[in-house]
Amino acid sequence: MPKLITTRTRIADMGKPRIIIIGGGFGGLEVAKGLNRFKAQTVLFDKYNHHCFQPLLYQVATSGLETSSIVFPFRKHFGNHEDFFFRLGEVTQIKPEENYIETSIGGLKYDYLVIANGAITNFYGMTDVEHLAHPMKTIIDAIKLRNIIIRNFETALLTDDPELMDSLMDMVIVGGGPTGVELAGALSELKKHVFPRDYKELEVGNMDIHLVEATPRLLNSMSVEASRKALEYLQEMGVHVHLSCTVKSYDGHEVVFSSGEKLISRNLIWAAGVKAQPIYGIRDEAVGRGGRIQVDEFNRVKGYENIFAIGDACIMEGADPSYPYGHPQVAPPAMQQGRLVAENIKRLINNKEMKPFRYRHQGSMATVGRNRAVVDLNKFRTQGFLAWFIWMFVHLISLIGFRNKFFVLLSWLWSYFSYDKSNRLIMARPKDGVQ
Amino acid sequence: MPKLITTRTRIADMGKPRIIIIGGGFGGLEVAKGLNRFKAQTVLFDKYNHHCFQPLLYQVATSGLETSSIVFPFRKHFGNHEDFFFRLGEVTQIKPEENYIETSIGGLKYDYLVIANGAITNFYGMTDVEHLAHPMKTIIDAIKLRNIIIRNFETALLTDDPELMDSLMDMVIVGGGPTGVELAGALSELKKHVFPRDYKELEVGNMDIHLVEATPRLLNSMSVEASRKALEYLQEMGVHVHLSCTVKSYDGHEVVFSSGEKLISRNLIWAAGVKAQPIYGIRDEAVGRGGRIQVDEFNRVKGYENIFAIGDACIMEGADPSYPYGHPQVAPPAMQQGRLVAENIKRLINNKEMKPFRYRHQGSMATVGRNRAVVDLNKFRTQGFLAWFIWMFVHLISLIGFRNKFFVLLSWLWSYFSYDKSNRLIMARPKDGVQ
Numbered sequence: 001m002p003k004l005i006t007t008r009t010r011i012a013d014m015g016k017p018r019i020i021i022i023g024g025g026f027g028g029l030e031v032a033k034g035l036n037r038f039k040a041q042t043v044l045f046d047k048y049n050h051h052c053f054q055p056l057l058y059q060v061a062t063s064g065l066e067t068s069s070i071v072f073p074f075r076k077h078f079g080n081h082e083d084f085f086f087r088l089g090e091v092t093q094i095k096p097e098e099n100y101i102e103t104s105i106g107g108l109k110y111d112y113l114v115i116a117n118g119a120i121t122n123f124y125g126m127t128d129v130e131h132l133a134h135p136m137k138t139i140i141d142a143i144k145l146r147n148i149i150i151r152n153f154e155t156a157l158l159t160d161d162p163e164l165m166d167s168l169m170d171m172v173i174v175g176g177g178p179t180g181v182e183l184a185g186a187l188s189e190l191k192k193h194v195f196p197r198d199y200k201e202l203e204v205g206n207m208d209i210h211l212v213e214a215t216p217r218l219l220n221s222m223s224v225e226a227s228r229k230a231l232e233y234l235q236e237m238g239v240h241v242h243l244s245c246t247v248k249s250y251d252g253h254e255v256v257f258s259s260g261e262k263l264i265s266r267n268l269i270w271a272a273g274v275k276a277q278p279i280y281g282i283r284d285e286a287v288g289r290g291g292r293i294q295v296d297e298f299n300r301v302k303g304y305e306n307i308f309a310i311g312d313a314c315i316m317e318g319a320d321p322s323y324p325y326g327h328p329q330v331a332p333p334a335m336q337q338g339r340l341v342a343e344n345i346k347r348l349i350n351n352k353e354m355k356p357f358r359y360r361h362q363g364s365m366a367t368v369g370r371n372r373a374v375v376d377l378n379k380f381r382t383q384g385f386l387a388w389f390i391w392m393f394v395h396l397i398s399l400i401g402f403r404n405k406f407f408v409l410l411s412w413l414w415s416y417f418s419y420d421k422s423n424r425l426i427m428a429r430p431k432d433g434v435q
Numbered sequence: 436m437p438k439l440i441t442t443r444t445r446i447a448d449m450g451k452p453r454i455i456i457i458g459g460g461f462g463g464l465e466v467a468k469g470l471n472r473f474k475a476q477t478v479l480f481d482k483y484n485h486h487c488f489q490p491l492l493y494q495v496a497t498s499g500l501e502t503s504s505i506v507f508p509f510r511k512h513f514g515n516h517e518d519f520f521f522r523l524g525e526v527t528q529i530k531p532e533e534n535y536i537e538t539s540i541g542g543l544k545y546d547y548l549v550i551a552n553g554a555i556t557n558f559y560g561m562t563d564v565e566h567l568a569h570p571m572k573t574i575i576d577a578i579k580l581r582n583i584i585i586r587n588f589e590t591a592l593l594t595d596d597p598e599l600m601d602s603l604m605d606m607v608i609v610g611g612g613p614t615g616v617e618l619a620g621a622l623s624e625l626k627k628h629v630f631p632r633d634y635k636e637l638e639v640g641n642m643d644i645h646l647v648e649a650t651p652r653l654l655n656s657m658s659v660e661a662s663r664k665a666l667e668y669l670q671e672m673g674v675h676v677h678l679s680c681t682v683k684s685y686d687g688h689e690v691v692f693s694s695g696e697k698l699i700s701r702n703l704i705w706a707a708g709v710k711a712q713p714i715y716g717i718r719d720e721a722v723g724r725g726g727r728i729q730v731d732e733f734n735r736v737k738g739y740e741n742i743f744a745i746g747d748a749c750i751m752e753g754a755d756p757s758y759p760y761g762h763p764q765v766a767p768p769a770m771q772q773g774r775l776v777a778e779n780i781k782r783l784i785n786n787k788e789m790k791p792f793r794y795r796h797q798g799s800m801a802t803v804g805r806n807r808a809v810v811d812l813n814k815f816r817t818q819g820f821l822a823w824f825i826w827m828f829v830h831l832i833s834l835i836g837f838r839n840k841f842f843v844l845l846s847w848l849w850s851y852f853s854y855d856k857s858n859r860l861i862m863a864r865p866k867d868g869v870q
Contacts (some may be wrong), residue, residue: 424508
């Protein structure tokens with residue numbers, strides 16, 4: 001029987017410059033798109049065979065959207081590109097002195113390398129939390145969280161112990177950024193419109209939703225007005241918001257805060273922060289705050305000529321005048337950097353000067369629930385129905401593929417008029433237990 | 436920390452007869468629906484929290500439909516029913532002498548019991564096949580098969596060994612019933628319309644699709660005309676059909692047939708037959724051919740007064756004049772039996788005579804590809820475009836829920852005009868390996 005695993009990527013040298021992109025998130029995708037029709041070979045490595053639209057993960061976790069609406073196969077996206085190669089694999093090491101990367105499926109030489117492998121959940125060294133809390137960063141995280149929330153409601157039916165019953169229904173979300181706020185809002189809609197009908201045997205009114213934020217305000221990257229309004233909306237919707245509050249430990253049942261206060265819950269959802277994915281082979285001096293790789297104004301990794309890093313994976317300090325401490329770890333800087341890096345690589349190859357990166361902040365937004373969102377645009381701030389409409393519009397047009405846009409729009413219309421969230425599915429083999 | 440797992444189902448005695456249904460497939464669902472508004476308590480146990488529309492599993496496995504379109508949460512379906520209780524759990528034993536069942540979440544007494552736990556894949560005792568072939572019976576099977584087919588194409592890119600490369604692309608489907616025929620057709624559409632664009636680096640033309648059937652014809656429960664036409668369609672579509680051929684062994688690479696012939700493939704898909712799920716506690720004398728429980732003309736398990744078995748789980752021999760050897764293990768008999776069992780339980784409780792079961796065969800059908808299907812109705816047989824249209828119409832109206840019907844219809848329209856299958860996703864954590 002022939003050996004199944006090979007260690008060769010089987011990507012031929014075409015006598016053209018080879019540009020390797022690590023990661024097909026918002027940033028990596030823009031690099032690959034920008035390089036289309038250019039006289040180079042582009043190779044994209046990713047651990048998944050699809051791009052994931054992370055801003056809507058929370059809707060998968062709360063049964064609002066089906067999985068397939070927010071992911072998009074890379075091969076479908078790049079099917080018409082010439083000299084583009086996708087490989088399903090994980091990059092394990094970079095060897096800059098050899099212009100070479102090692103991956104789970106073999107090694108490959110590059111002329112230019114773009115590190116766009118994004119960020120992973122940051123548990124700030126708390127291993128108990130890492131083992132027992134539920135992160136919200138990948139599509140699999142979202143499916144597992146959905147499984148767990150529903151399974152815990154099913155399990156709550158089986159006990160007479162009121163504390164245990166409550167602990168299975170109660171949710172503690174850590175992190176008051178957009179993900180935490182949106183998740184808290186969506187859970188409160190499940191509590192109001194879906195669970196009372198599904199679980200008539202339970203006192204769904206006893207389901208408490210807690211949102212915990214370390215700083216003194218929610219959505220602290222947005223305007224004070226947006227923060228205040230998001231807080232007001234969540235409180236109207238019955239969410240308990242705890243500001244200036246951090247988690248110290250969790251044993252799967254009891255969440256202990258630094259203040260000594262406690263909450264009892266089987267559902268600790270961790271949306272409290274991210275850190276860069278470690279990547280081996282980059283010199284230590286180039287690794288900055290939060291594990292992010294330090295880059296210059298062209299997104300070139302400090303100390304290298306032909307290695308770039310973009311998006312959540314990098315930090316550009318002291319280069320972009322408006323962002324001396326680096327850019328926020330969200331999609332727009334990653335996409336803008338991706339586009340410029342593609343452009344700059346072309347310029348380098350054509351012996352032209354590179355252009356420095358300047359982030360054009362277009363705004364930020366978060367939705368709390370139906371007709372309730374907060375939007376900060378450059379010169380325009382709004383909250384409520386209009387904001388909610390803008391939020392939906394922006395997310396729809398940002399989704400990849402007409403089909404995904406169309407199916408998400410239909411799902412939203414459906415949910416809006418039916419007050420229903422249809423995907424409340426435990427999608428796991430029964431023997432796999434809670435996952 | 437309180438113990439998480441309780442052994443109590445917490446279903447209160449309401450002073451009404453309690454009817455327990457094991458399994459929410461096509462049959463069990465009809466029993467529960469039939470008992471709505473009746474003066475009884477209905478309890479449904481299932482290992483999943485959703486009904487699965489098995490006839491369309493093959494479209495999930497071949498990237499045509501998203502998972503959520505063909506499953507439906509039980510609680511959504513029965514949300515308005517009174518005195519209806521759903522419990523997520525597996526029945527482990529029946530104790531007929533005590534009118535009691537043991538389940539993974541505790542025990543419960545019944546007045547009437549309906550066994551509707553369906554069938555599982557039958558590997559006919561071949562443990563190598565059971566370990567290495569891919570079944571197609573549950574939604575998780577379908578997702579895993581989709582993952583494997585796509586992952587094997589990704590892996591085929593990594594080798595220079597032509598035999599290994601072919602073995603990763605080649606598909607061997609065992610079982611020439613509707614599932615096998617439909618799967619072979621859908622795979623040949625992937626081969627023709629999707630994979631050549633996704634995998635330009637591979638010789639997708641070398642992907643061989645084999646369909647293996649033990650009897651001398653495909654779809655042997657249908658008319659000779661339908662069998663002949665299905666064979667013709669598949670051959671037109673490039674599928675290699677092997678009739679009167681059975682599998683002897685499989686080592687994950689080499690499929691050996693009883694004739695001594697061999698095929699090399701990493702993808703052995705097993706749709707060759709089913710057997711009843713074993714259920715402990717029913718007397719041995721009541722267990723018949725293929726593990727199916729023997730029932731009388733009222734679907735009562737032989738030797739018991741208040742235990743019924745329906746659908747794939749049971750066999751009714753010598754009772755229904757037109758079907759002396761039992762009914763086919765497909766959805767319509769299960770549904771008709773489910774409806775009648777609900778009716779007969781009501782009659783028993785109201786001290787009326789039960790009605791005997793007579794299967795009304797409405798027809799059978801299978802689809803091979805776009806515009807190609809075969810339909811046998813009672814007095815009408817057709818093949819081709821009209822049959823394909825009838826097949827779609829019947830499957831659409833049979834799906835549970837308007838939303839599922841609507842989304843499946845849209846997906847079909849989309850695929851029909853775009854020749855695309857959009858859900859070609861590997862949906863598993865990378866570290867989970869091939870699954």
